[in-house]
Amino acid sequence: MNFKKFLLNKGVIGALIIVLFYGLLMVGIYFSGYKAVPSKIDQLPVAVVSQDKDSTKLAHQLEDALPFKHIKKNLSLSEAKAQLNDRKIYLIINVPQNFNANLKKIDGKSTAKLKFYINYANPTTAVSAMETVSKSVGAKVQKNVLLQQGKGVLSAATLSQLETETKSLIAANPTQKDAILAKAKATQQAATTKINQTYANVAKSYQYDIVKVNKVPTGMQHSMAPFFMSLSFYIGSMIAAMLIVMAYKSFAPLIGRWRSYVYTEIAIVMIAMFAPLLIVGLSKSMIHFSTNVYWQLWFSHTLELFAALNVNLIFSLILGQLGIMINMPFMLTQVVSGAGLIPRPILPGFFKAMSNISPCFYSIRADYNILYGGNHTETLWLQLFAIGIVTIVIHLIIVAFQKNKNPLIDVA
Template sequence: MKLKKYFTSRGPIIGTLLAIIFGILVFLIYFEGYSGMPTKIDRLPVTIVNEDKQAKSLNKQLKTALKKEFKHVKTTTNLASAKSELNGRQTYLIIDIPKNFTKKVSQNKSTELNFYINNSNQSSVVSGMKQVALTIGNSVSQKIIIKKGQAILATSASQKLKKQLASAKAKLAKEVATLAQTSPTAAKAAKESGSKKIAAAKQSGEKQIKQQVAKAYQNMDESVKVKIHNVNHVHQGINYAMAPFFANLALYLGTVLGAMVMYGTFAKFAKEDGRMMAFGSMQLVFVCVSIIASLIDAWAVKALVGVDLNFSKLWLNFAMVLFSGYELNSLVMYLIGQIGTSLNIFLTMVQVVSGAGMLPVITMNSFFQTIHYISPLYYATQINFNLMYGGSGTNALFLQYAGLILALIVINSLIVSLQKHQRLLDLSKLS
C-alpha cells in the first residue's frame, strides 16, 4: 500500500517522537518551574521598620505574625536603608511603624500602618505582596492593637475597682467588729447586707468598665488604617507587568532560528577560509546584526510601552540579548550541528522560567536557581525591569551579563578549534 511509506518514513516517526518528547518535557518545565507561587512566597524576605521607640511590643507582635508567613523577617529603624533594599530587590515588602504611632493610638487619633511594595517586580510578587499587606495590616494594626489598648484600659479600671472594693470590705469588717461587741445578731445582719452591696458594686463596676472600654474604642477601626505605598510606577495591565520579560523573549526566540541559519554560513566558509577565520568573522557578523536589529527593536518597544527610560541602555541591553542568544544557540550547533536547534528550543523553554520574568529566583527550585546564573534572559530581564520601571544595581547586572557573554565566546572558540567537521542538517535524509 502506497500510504504505508508515508507513515513509516523517518519524517513522521521523528515528528511523532518530537511531539511526545516536547509535550512532556516542556509541560514538566513549566509545571515544576511555576510551582513556587504562591506556595514558596514565604521565601521572599520582608522588613519591619520601627520608627516609634514606644512601639517595641507592636514590633515584636508584627515579627511574630510575619514569622508565621515568611522565613526571612528583618527588623530595623532606618526606613531609608529599607527602601534602598526594596529598590534593589533585597527585600520585597516593608512594614513601617511611623513615629508617634503608639501615642496616636492611645489618644484614639487617626494614624497609619505603612506598607511599601516595589511594583518593578514580577506581577505574581506584586499581587502577592499586596494581598499580604492587606491581610497582615488589617489583622495586626486593627485587631492586635485594639485588643492591646482595650486590655490596658480594662486593667487600669479593674485595679481602681479592686481598690474601691477592698476599701469597702475593710470598712465593713470594721463596722461588723464594732457591732459584734454589743449585738452579734446585728453584726451578722450587717455583714450579710454589706457583702451583698459589695458584690453588687463589683458587678456594676465590671459592667461599667466594659462599657467604658467599648465606648473608648468604638471608633478605633477607623483610627488605624493600612496605607500601601507603591514604589516605582507601573501602568495597570498584565501587558505592562510582563513587558520587561516579553521584550527579551521575543528577541531571544529570533536568535534560535537566526543561529541555525548563520551556522550554515559558518560551515560554508569554514571550508574555504578555515574554522577560526570563519568563527572570528561570524563574531563580527553577530555584533553588527545585534547592533542594527536591537536599535529598531528598542525604538519599537519604547514607543509601545510608553515609559521614560534611558534609550541607550535599553539599546545596549537588547544588543546583548541578541549577541548572547547567538552565542549560546551556536554553542549547541558547534557541538552537534543544526539538529541542535531542537535542543535550543528546549533550552529556551528552560530560560522562560529561569529568566525570572514571572517568578523571582528565590522561589524557584534548585535546578532553576542554578540555571539562572548562565541564563542570558535572567540578566536581560532584570535590567529591563530597572530601565522600564525602576530599580538599582543595573551596572552590576551589565557587568555580570558581559562576563557571561565573554565566557560563551571563549567556550565557542575552544569547541570550534577542536571540532574539525561541521555538521549540516540535510532535510532530504529525513524522508
C-alpha cells in the same frame, strides 16, 4: 500495505518524536518550575522595622502573624529601603515613631499610621502576594486596635454603673423618683452620644498605607514587558544562531575556518546592534516610554542578543542544525530561570542555578531597573557582556578542533 509503509516513514516517525519531545519537555519544565506559586511565596524575605520603643509588643505580634519564613528584624528603615530596592527583601512593615502615643489619643486629630513598603518593579506574583499580605495585616491590626480601644471606652462609661446609681438615688429619695429618672435618662443619652463620638474618633485614629516603590503603570503589558522583550530576543537568537552556523560551515572550506569565524562574530555584533532598534522601537510605541529609556533598553538588549547568539552558537557549532535539540530545552528553561514570572529566591534549585548563566535573567532585571527603577544596572550589563565573552572563548576551542569540510551550499 502502502498505509503501513506511510506510517513507518521517517517523516511520520520524526513528527511523532518531535511532538512527544517538545510536549513532554515543556510540560516537565513549566509544571516543575511554576509549582513554586503559591506554595513557596512564604520563602520570600521581608522586614519588620519598628521605630517606636513603645510598640515593641506590636512588632513582635506582626512578626508572629506574618506568613513568611525569612523576616529581618534588625534593619533600620534606610537599610530596609536599600534592600527593598535591591530586591533582597520584598516587603517592609514599618511601625513609625510615636505610633503607640498617637494610638492612645482618641481625639480625632492624631493618627497612628502603619506603613507597608512594596517594590512594584518585581514579578507580578511577588507584588500581588505582598499587596494581599499588607491588606490582611493592616485590617487585622485595625480590628485589634478598635477592639482594645472599645473596651476602654465601655469601661469608662458603663451603663450598668449609671443604672446602679439611679436605683440608689431613688431608694434614698423616693419622692423625687420622676426627676431622678428624667435626669438618668438625660445622662444615658449624653453617655450614648459620648460613646458614639468616641468610636467615631477611634475609627479615625488608625490608618495604614501601601507605599509604592518603583511604581509600575497599570496593565499587565507593563508589568510583563521585561519578560516579554527579553524572551522574544532569546527565542529569535536560537533560530538565528542555527542559520549563522550554516553560513560559517559553508564558507570555512573556502576561506578558512578562522576567518569564517571572525566573519560570523562580526555578523553577530551587527545583528545584535540593529535588531533591537526596531524591536525596542515597537515596544516604545505600545507602552510609551521616554527616548532616554529607549536608548538604555536598546543597549541592554544589544548586550542580551550578543550574549544569547553566542550561547546558542555553541551547540550549533558542534552539532549543526541538530544543535537546536539542546538550545530549545535551554530556552524553555530560561522562561522559568529568567525570573520574569517568579522571583528568583523561590525558584526550585535547578532553575535558580540556571539563572546564573541565563542571559534572560540579567536582561529582565536590567529592564525592570530601566523601565521602573532599581540599582546596579551597569553590573547586570557587565554580566551579560561577560557571558558573551566566555562563550566566544568556548567557540575558539570548538573551532580549533574542527576540520574543514565541503561547503554546504554554493557560495560563488
